[in-house]
Amino acid sequence: MTNTSNGTPAIEFRDVVKRFGDNVVLDKLNFSVAQGDRVTLIGPSGSGKTTILRLLMTLEEANGGLILIDGDPYTHEYKGDKWVEIPEKRRRVVRNRVGMVFQQFNLFPNMTVLENIIEAPVHVLGLSKKDATDRAEQLLEQVGMPDKRDARCTQLSGGQQQRVAIARALAMDPEILLLDEVTSALDPEIVADVLGVLRDIARTTDITMLLVTHEMQFAREVSNRVLMFDHGQIVEEADPETMFTNPKHERTQEFLKAVLGG
Amino acid sequence: MNEDSIWSWETAWDVLPQLLRGLVVTIEATVVGMVIASILGLFIALAMRTPTRWVRGPLRLVVDFIRMTPLLVQLVFAWLLLVDIPPLVIGFSVLGVHYATYMSEVYRAGIEAVPKGQWEAAIALNLPRARTWRAVVLPQAIRNTLPGLGNYAVSMFKETPFLFAITVVEMYQAAQQYGALNFSYIEPLTLVGLLFLLVSYPTSLLVRKMETRLA
Numbered sequence: 001m002t003n004t005s006n007g008t009p010a011i012e013f014r015d016v017v018k019r020f021g022d023n024v025v026l027d028k029l030n031f032s033v034a035q036g037d038r039v040t041l042i043g044p045s046g047s048g049k050t051t052i053l054r055l056l057m058t059l060e061e062a063n064g065g066l067i068l069i070d071g072d073p074y075t076h077e078y079k080g081d082k083w084v085e086i087p088e089k090r091r092r093v094v095r096n097r098v099g100m101v102f103q104q105f106n107l108f109p110n111m112t113v114l115e116n117i118i119e120a121p122v123h124v125l126g127l128s129k130k131d132a133t134d135r136a137e138q139l140l141e142q143v144g145m146p147d148k149r150d151a152r153c154t155q156l157s158g159g160q161q162q163r164v165a166i167a168r169a170l171a172m173d174p175e176i177l178l179l180d181e182v183t184s185a186l187d188p189e190i191v192a193d194v195l196g197v198l199r200d201i202a203r204t205t206d207i208t209m210l211l212v213t214h215e216m217q218f219a220r221e222v223s224n225r226v227l228m229f230d231h232g233q234i235v236e237e238a239d240p241e242t243m244f245t246n247p248k249h250e251r252t253q254e255f256l257k258a259v260l261g262g
Numbered sequence: 263m264n265e266d267s268i269w270s271w272e273t274a275w276d277v278l279p280q281l282l283r284g285l286v287v288t289i290e291a292t293v294v295g296m297v298i299a300s301i302l303g304l305f306i307a308l309a310m311r312t313p314t315r316w317v318r319g320p321l322r323l324v325v326d327f328i329r330m331t332p333l334l335v336q337l338v339f340a341w342l343l344l345v346d347i348p349p350l351v352i353g354f355s356v357l358g359v360h361y362a363t364y365m366s367e368v369y370r371a372g373i374e375a376v377p378k379g380q381w382e383a384a385i386a387l388n389l390p391r392a393r394t395w396r397a398v399v400l401p402q403a404i405r406n407t408l409p410g411l412g413n414y415a416v417s418m419f420k421e422t423p424f425l426f427a428i429t430v431v432e433m434y435q436a437a438q439q440y441g442a443l444n445f446s447y448i449e450p451l452t453l454v455g456l457l458f459l460l461v462s463y464p465t466s467l468l469v470r471k472m473e474t475r476l477a
Contacts, residue, residue: 057382057385057386058385059382059385059386092388092390095385095388096388098386099386099387100386102379102382102383102386104379106377106379106380106382106383106386107383108380108383108397108398108402109402110398110401110402110405111397119387119389119397120387120388120389123389123390123393123397124387124388124389124390168387169386169387172387172388
């Protein structure tokens with residue numbers, strides 16, 4: 001796969017293998033994402049898109065190959081010929097650069113909105129409570145929820161929860177943001193709010209974004225690159241314009257036809 | 263038969279202060295026992311999650327042993343073994359340890375009921391393991407365990423009469439002593455039953471309310 005960046009890619013997969021039992025999800029996958037790129041992963045379910053995000057967040061363990069973040073080995077490395085796990089302590093350093101927003105939000109229900117957002121900045125980055133709170137308030141403003149600071153997460157609607165989750169991820173100042181079907185669990189009428197927030201972030205920051213989504217229109221607006229996956233392999237990659245209007249590969253054409261209902 | 267011979271208000275009135283003193287002991291034993299059970303139970307539940315089999319195996323054995331033998335036997339056994347320790351201390355300790363083995367199951371279920379997404383969010387935020395437990399998992403798990411904790415508190419409360427076997431003068435023992443001295447058991451024992459009900463019924467109502475609120 002081509003690497004469009006000048007310099008070290010933000011994300012690089014080298015021969016990454018992931019199996020669940022006998023089911024090979026990723027079979028020696030290679031690709032890289034340049035700093036500041038916005039890449040959308042599309043493809044039928046089971047094609048390995050979400051697995052890629054989960055590997056990048058260390059929620060899954062690869063069975064082979066290397067994952068590099070800014071050129072640094074993340075979960076495994078080769079010592080001579082041996083493929084070895086990188087200890088948690090070193091993983092943590094790299095993991096700090098990666099943030100994730102989940103389909104199911106996964107806010108901590110035992111905390112208020114503010115507590116959710118400042119938890120990691122205070123206990124991971126070592127920010128003072130005051131600095132973290134100031135930053136959290138800015139972020140809440142940015143996601144359009146300045147008045148919900150002290151609300152319990154359980155009192156919020158799905159769309160509001162997801163916006164808090166986005167603020168929570170941004171509070172860690174990630175270089176890379178992973179978005180895993182962030183609108184799939186939302187009612188159609190609030191999807192637009194959440195996408196609006198993400199559009200703003202894409203416009204105003206240079207965070208590298210990797211997103212799995214079924215919102216093709218959104219993918220088209222936000223991303224500069226689209227990767228089409230099937231059976232754990234990239235079957236096609238292109239800029240969104242080309243991908244959505246003039247796909248080359250037959251699998252892509254079938255898939256887009258199915259999701260766009262055309 | 264004369265009505266007075268079955269129930270005498272005078273006797274009831276006479277025994278009540280002693281019974282109330284016994285009730286205080288009963289409640290003391292339950293509260294301290296429950297504190298021990300809920301702290302020790304949590305540690306057992308956490309220790310059972312360690313990956314080392316050398317911790318889990320023996321612990322499992324001990325826990326099963328305690329659960330599979332009667333409380334009364336454990337009380338008397340500990341009392342005979344530990345002669346220098348006051349009976350009440352042995353009483354709430356044994357109650358606490360006995361119930362800790364049950365509480366550990368409640369905690370285990372409570373911990374497992376915390377959704378996987380919570381752990382994943384903690385990893386995504388790079389929270390250290392210890393902080394994840396303390397700030398995210400345990401607060402939610404313990405919330406899940408509150409009804410179980412309440413239920414065991416009520417049932418421990420009702421088992422405190424076993425303490426009579428190791429000479430602790432709790433409510434039941436106080437009634438027995440009075441009965442033996444005055445040859446009237448009906449009033450003291452009836453009052454004991456009522457006093458137990460008076461404490462445990464509202465408590466169980468509270469637990470039930472908690473259950474519906476947390477559900």
